[in-house]
Amino acid sequence: MNLLSVQGAGAAYCALLFLLCVIVVHLVKLAKLGYRTRGKRLPPEPPKVEERPEPVYYIVERKKKRARAEYSEPRRIHFK
Numbered sequence: 001m002n003l004l005s006v007q008g009a010g011a012a013y014c015a016l017l018f019l020l021c022v023i024v025v026h027l028v029k030l031a032k033l034g035y036r037t038r039g040k041r042l043p044p045e046p047p048k049v050e051e052r053p054e055p056v057y058y059i060v061e062r063k064k065k066r067a068r069a070e071y072s073e074p075r076r077i078h079f080k
Helices: 002-038
Strands: none
16 A cells, blocks of 8 residues: 555656746747847837728629419320
């Protein structure tokens, strides 16, 4: 029974060490990124000139009235 608790504590310490390493690596990467971009300045944005956009024209086809169907007299069908 005593051995099981030692194994559990070892697994917990191993998981804690892994999380600590992941956090440290990400902090170092972010620190490098921040240090590299610290000296750079963005150019000032030029003042925006409002332009009127060109109007958009949609081509719409008119609805056509359906031609009235005119049917002839029904024909007889003869089966042979």
